[in-house]
Amino acid sequence: MSGARRDLLALFLLSLAVRLATAALIPRPGYMDTAYYAAGAVWLARGGGLTEPFIWNYLDSPAGLPHSGFLYWMPLPSLLAAPSAIFFPGSFFALQVPFALFSALLPPVAFALAWEITGRRRTAWVAGLLVLFSGFFFPYWPLPETFAPFALFGSLALWLAGRWRRGNNDWLLVAGCSLLVGLAHLTRADGILLLPIVALAPLMSSQRHSMQHGIRNTEYVFRIACCVFGYLLVMVPWFIRNLILVGAPLSPAGAKTLWLTTYDDLFCYGCDLSPSSYLAWGWPNILHSKLWALGLNLERFLAEDCLIFLCPFVLIGLYRLRRHPAISLPCIYLLLAYLLHSLAFTFPGPRGGVFHASAAALPALMAAGAEGLEAAVGWAGRRRRWNLRQARGVFSAAAVGLAVALSLYIAAGKLPDWREADQAYQEIGRWMAGHGAQDARVMVANPPAFWYHTGLPAVVVPNGDVETALAAADRYGVGYCVLDRNRPAPLAELYAGTTTHPRLRPLAEWGEEEERVVLFQVER
Numbered sequence: 001m002s003g004a005r006r007d008l009l010a011l012f013l014l015s016l017a018v019r020l021a022t023a024a025l026i027p028r029p030g031y032m033d034t035a036y037y038a039a040g041a042v043w044l045a046r047g048g049g050l051t052e053p054f055i056w057n058y059l060d061s062p063a064g065l066p067h068s069g070f071l072y073w074m075p076l077p078s079l080l081a082a083p084s085a086i087f088f089p090g091s092f093f094a095l096q097v098p099f100a101l102f103s104a105l106l107p108p109v110a111f112a113l114a115w116e117i118t119g120r121r122r123t124a125w126v127a128g129l130l131v132l133f134s135g136f137f138f139p140y141w142p143l144p145e146t147f148a149p150f151a152l153f154g155s156l157a158l159w160l161a162g163r164w165r166r167g168n169n170d171w172l173l174v175a176g177c178s179l180l181v182g183l184a185h186l187t188r189a190d191g192i193l194l195l196p197i198v199a200l201a202p203l204m205s206s207q208r209h210s211m212q213h214g215i216r217n218t219e220y221v222f223r224i225a226c227c228v229f230g231y232l233l234v235m236v237p238w239f240i241r242n243l244i245l246v247g248a249p250l251s252p253a254g255a256k257t258l259w260l261t262t263y264d265d266l267f268c269y270g271c272d273l274s275p276s277s278y279l280a281w282g283w284p285n286i287l288h289s290k291l292w293a294l295g296l297n298l299e300r301f302l303a304e305d306c307l308i309f310l311c312p313f314v315l316i317g318l319y320r321l322r323r324h325p326a327i328s329l330p331c332i333y334l335l336l337a338y339l340l341h342s343l344a345f346t347f348p349g350p351r352g353g354v355f356h357a358s359a360a361a362l363p364a365l366m367a368a369g370a371e372g373l374e375a376a377v378g379w380a381g382r383r384r385r386w387n388l389r390q391a392r393g394v395f396s397a398a399a400v401g402l403a404v405a406l407s408l409y410i411a412a413g414k415l416p417d418w419r420e421a422d423q424a425y426q427e428i429g430r431w432m433a434g435h436g437a438q439d440a441r442v443m444v445a446n447p448p449a450f451w452y453h454t455g456l457p458a459v460v461v462p463n464g465d466v467e468t469a470l471a472a473a474d475r476y477g478v479g480y481c482v483l484d485r486n487r488p489a490p491l492a493e494l495y496a497g498t499t500t501h502p503r504l505r506p507l508a509e510w511g512e513e514e515e516r517v518v519l520f521q522v523e524r
Helices: 003-024 032-045 076-087 092-118 121-132 135-140 147-164 171-187 189-213 217-246 254-259 263-267 275-280 283-305 311-320 325-344 349-384 388-420 423-434 447-454 466-475 489-496
Strands: 442-444 458-460 480-483 504-510 517-522
Touching: 003 092, 003 121, 032 076, 032 092, 032 447, 076 092, 076 147, 076 171, 092 121, 092 147, 092 325, 092 349, 121 349, 121 388, 135 283, 135 349, 135 388, 147 171, 147 189, 147 325, 147 349, 171 189, 171 217, 189 217, 189 325, 189 349, 254 275, 275 283, 283 325, 283 349, 311 325, 311 349, 325 349, 349 388, 423 442, 423 447, 423 480, 423 504, 423 517, 442 447, 442 466, 447 458, 466 489, 480 489
Parallel strands: 442 458, 442 480
Antiparallel strands: 480 517, 504 517
16 A cells, blocks of 8 residues: 555544544534534435425425425435435434544545645645544534535535646546536535536636647537536436426525625515515615625634635635645635635635535645745745754644644534524423423424424514514414524513513423523414
8 A cells, every 4th residue: 555545544544533522512403503413314214205394494385394395405314314314314423424424534645636736645644634634614514414424425516627737538527527416516505616626627728738639629519518417317316306296307495695784684474585585675784795605704704714724725725726726716616606605605704605515625724825835935944944844844734733623612612502402392392291382393493403302393483573483383284383593683681581472372491591591382
């Protein structure tokens, strides 16, 4: 076995051990996204198919429960976790294993990419370890969520696409790249951004390559056609399913978030989300929201994707490697994702959209950061007459050490909250079972998590007043309503007990002050 292969194997085994150890510390879904995919996997394992026993938004005006699933988020994370739910029912750790495996492959991808670009073993190891200990991403990698599969499929697709620009005629690259783009889109809706980038990558230097290698324009057209065909090979079954259900290849529900005027409108019921309602908000508000999103997403990029301290070295590395397609293509993708999640999906983007989407560019960014660090130390060392070999070793170790410290700090802030998330739902489920309400439908802040913990059908508390909540409850046959600290602002007084409503009778409560959870019965 060659030295590079031994390094890759060692890095993969180290990464897998770290990811599995992190997964072992997370006993339950800690937030709605993870609960959604975990619940989807369990529902699939129980034979529920591509439907959902809960409603977490009203954008597609669902007819009832259960209803067609994955019309807003894509299905692949739940499909990946479903076999674990079949063979290890009730184990959240088992749901995380496929994602721990996928995310353990990312550091070797960064290692191989950096090795290819720089030819230096130390730089490759630094890039791989920076992806392993990737700061804000670190605690999310093993979760049954989009982070790991999207990062793996997306980064590999961009890397393979970059190889085309060097005149590589290996058609396996074309096939593999196009299939990876399809899998990335089946993981996240914004995976579609990868398609034009990888399809048009050969044309970025078509004239130069045509002169040097005699490659005809028809060959580039054929490559583009093959890329689109491979993508469709993955996505057409999903498009057909959606055409049958909603009359369109992709559900129009997600497009309604273009017209949000506040993030909480994602959970509105019966409201008008349309271009006319958006324009009625006024151009000053619209422009202000776009500038706010551009600024906040830039801050998130510098912190989350550049690990804060690594930012200057990432920028140096991006500049030095700007002509290399393995770096330039991820940068183009990252720019498109940044603009999409700032100027189009203005409110979902800063709330996690751009964070999730940027995962596909992380191996390239860390490779650039490792290269930038190498260049900066070389520049400083030559002027200060350092021992360059020793200096580069010391600064590389320091960068990895800072990344480890940042990752552990972020994990220490997230894991305790995730370990205790939605504990009240289990208590509510036991209370309802003891009071003969084991088949009731419940309105809660986090319907996927409530179903995951109790098995009871659930709908989300709509963003509105009491009458709006009751209208949704009547439509979907809801018998109980749970309010916690995440309740909509118009329900604050009802939650605090300073006001009452004849159709919402308090039955029980758990916790105190900010952790207080109140269960109401919906009177008919």
